[in-house]
Amino acid sequence: MNFLFLNSASSGWGGNEKSVILAAEALSGRHHVVFAYRRNEIGDHTDLLKYRLPFIFEGDLYTIAKLVEIVKKHSIDVIVPSKRKEYAIAGIVSRICGIRNVLWLGALRTPKNTLAGRLVYRTLADGIIVNARQIKEGLLKSGFIPADRIRVIYNGIDTRELDRVAPEKTRNTGRKMVITAMGRLDKNKSHDLLIRGFARFLAMMPAIEATLQILGEGAERANLEQLIRKLKLDGKVVLRGFIDNPYPELAGSDVFAMTSVSEGLSIALLEAMYLGNAPVSTLAGGGVTEIITDSVNGRLVGYGDENALADIFLKFYLEPDYRRQISEAARLSVAEKYSAACIEQQMVTFCRQTIAKQPR
Template sequence: MKKKILFVINTLSRAGAETALLELLAQLAAERGEDGQPRYELSLFVLMNQGELVQQIPEGVRLVNPRYAPVSVLEPKGRIYMGMTVVKCLLHRANLIRLWRYHWRVARAMRKEGRLMPDKLLWRAISDGARRFPEEYDLAVAFLEGGSAYYVADHVRTKKKAAFIHIDYQKAGYSRELDRDCYLQYDAVFPIGEQVKRAFLAVYPECSARTRIYHNRIDCEKIRKMSGQPGGFTDDFDGIRLLTVGRLTPQKAYPVAIEAMRQLKAEGYPVRWYVLGEGSSRRELEQHIASCGLKEDFLLLGAVENPYPYYRQTDIYVHATGYEGKSIAIQEAQTLGCAIVASECNREQITDGEDGILCALDAAAVKEAVGFLIRNPDRRRAYAQAALKRPVNYENEERLLEQLLSEKE
């Protein structure tokens, strides 16, 4: 009989984890048994009932949401829809009243640390207020932290439970009190990289025996093919193009990039910086860009359906972020042979001085690294060629879900 697997994710908007989930679902949907039939019966539940990537759900994967809005959580219409969903969840089952002690206690702990994060604080109510299903599964997978992790832990009837971890657990603002120790209920925990694993086990050491790295999957051939499609830069700039791909959020540390760009321009470098992505920090960043006199030189292009022509056409890819799990954008840049400058939190993906440059998350350090590659085109080309040769192997990860399904309860 086919094994029934349910995947749960918070939203299905354009971002790294969502892209990785779609690739994993495509891989699982393509697997066949000895009889030539699909090995798995795959279902997907999107906790917030929204996201523009719904059309990219692979054939053979059933979306179980009875209602769904194909809008981004970053668009005005999408933010309104998301707000309505949050209100419904707070009112459903009297969650606002039932969870007030939890919200008060966790909010107080967050304030003590100087990091009050309403979005993370609300995941518990969203999880508890989401639709529940009577169906039982062989495996339920929470593909993101927060809401989906709480939902699978508490509200899914399943024989086995697995959770993916995509971020530095502590730096992202999670805690055992916030999670109510939900990861102790999981049969397997899959961090997407070694740094993510270490950060998670520093908080949940008792999960060590059931924690295995499961790298995010990307379709390299598809990416290369899409990079040759029409698209990319439309201006007539003939200098050095810098590219960053990522949501406009504090995690991505764009003020550092903006200041680095100001310094590059002040030193006379013929450079223009482009950012693909959308997010809650857009207005603040636009004001910062204007105050630095960079409205023509640091361009926020928004989210695009096919970013790969931009990678192919750029001179240097820059990923100076505050913290990461394992960046899909860096993997894509390497697949397309980009010379890369990245902050030190991306050390797991780049070997400094061999296939890119790692630097401190500091404007002067980013400026110096970018300036070095502008002044040394031979080194730029060497890093690009080395990035292309970086090995990609998913063989070990492909067995992890199968092994979990075959284990006796």
């Protein structure tokens, strides 16, 4: 099969972009895959055959015309848009060229039952791939998207690449604990909640040896820096910025914390678990509960519950054997369920089923 993936992100390399490229590269081993993107910041992350296009707005005629050329040149069977702006563009291109349009949706969303909503998610879409059951349920609440057009395919991670680029995890036999968070510094990630929970943890007993590092960049940096100063956490909380290869940092960490308002199936969380971190996360409205079973392979807290977050940090700190038990279960659960090979097989099956339906 021949696939054309789209990603029109205007700024920032994030989990959605990473999962899209991982899926595209997983398919490229046995299929012809082309990638169209807007920013070099995204395109530079892959060696796939690729085209840079403007993706200015939903009716961008230049982008539509160029995509039609690409589809015809490469005999594309399925176009896979991954951002909201592209859904309409890909739908138009698919109808012009007589191919299938399969949306990639990685965030909890309930489309409004409007003319525009029905056009994008039903009329112009032949299928929708989501990475969590809760996202599928959100789509079904719209009332106009048939259930058989939605397929849950969990994000995968390239475990071979992680094994290659990250050093072997060393057993932390001391009391000092490193907590890591990773993601854009924005309001959805709620790093302020994490910092306040960490401050409560440090106040629970004297001389706690623990640090919190946050990997990522974004608009909330100044606010977070101000919060760190206000709570007198300089040296204890470090905003590391964007790191191109975060895997050595994750491999050297003990705990991975995610305090988002909403998440789909977080690639960062999966990678941290595979690299031996004991995870703690808010419920986050999306796929987190499909990754973590509380007290088995991670810990879950309600959004905004700083006290519960601090309590979990303290338990991990005082009971390193318990922390390692959780981290080992986390690694095993990810290795068994979230490989790139699983994505390739499930995507091909769904796309073939979509193509096999009544031809256009």
